Amino acid sequence: MTTATTRLSKQARREQLLDTALTIVRAQGADGLTLLTLAEAAGVSRPIVYDHFGTRPGLLxxxxxxxxxxxxxxxxxxxxxxxxxxxxxxxxxxxxxxxxATDMPEWNAVSAALKGNPEMEAIEHEMIDGYTDLMAAALLPHSGLTPEALRLRCVGALGAAEAIATELHRGRTTVADAVTALTDLIVGSIDTGTGRSAIDGSRL
Known part of the structure; x- marks a missing residue:
């Protein structure tokens, strides 16, 4: 085990540990993932896992x-x-x-395990901001809205996406219908020609 742990750089070891952690969550759920179970599954000593993540919430x-x-x-x-x-x-x-939402069920398991963690809230805000920026940048060349107005609509679309995903997880819709609904909402929320929003009119 000593030889195996010295073979990887610190970054490569971290990636290997996260890959192993993902495998554990897929097989056992988030409850099955601890620093000890990760060390055992990865074939490393506990101090190595503690050095990378510190605590179980840090790992999650x-x-x-x-x-x-x-x-x-x-x-x-x-x-x-x-x-x-x-x-x-x-x-x-x-x-x-x-x-x-469908191919990464471990996402929801990890999120649920971190509920109430103050760091998690900050990370979620950062993630939403990043995805909103990605969406807005892609749509901006096709919209007559200002960047600020378009970004706000992307925030709304992501809120709708979360609600649709809940319906999907509850078995009340299909992936195909969910994709169609969100696509229509996104397209309907941007203005492609007049420079005005259908809702806000000339104020934008």
Whole structure:
């Protein structure tokens, strides 16, 4: 075990530990993930795990951020490959959102385990801001709204996406219908030609 632990750089070791932590959560849920179970599953000593994450909440927070990074990377890649039309951009963003909601169930498990953690709230705000900025930047060339007005609508669209995701998790809709609904909401929230919002009129 000593030879194995010295073979990786600190960053590579952290990535390996997070990969192992993700495997544990997928198999056992977030309750099965502790610093001890991670050390045992990764074949390293407990001090190595403590050195990387400090506490169980620290480990869960790092894993949550890892999942968010993976989601944003996939979304950005999909946007680079999308046709430059508002409908297609909205569809790609919607698809990426619900693929995350369905293909990464460990996201919800980790989030639930961190409920009430003050650091988690700050990280969630940062994540929402980052995804909002990604969405707004992609849609801006196709909108007549000001950047500020468009960003606010993206905030609203993400709120709607969360509500639709809840319906999806409860089995009340399908991924296809969820993607269609969110796509329509995104496209309907931007103004593609007049420089005005259908709701706010000339005030924008």
């Amino acid at each position: 927070l790092a894993l949550y951020q890892r999942l968010d990074e993976r989601h944003r990377t996939a979304s950005a890649q999909a946007l680079r490959e999308a046709a430059p039309t508002p409908d297609e951009i909205a569809r790609v963003l919607s698809t990426a959102y619900f693929v995350c």
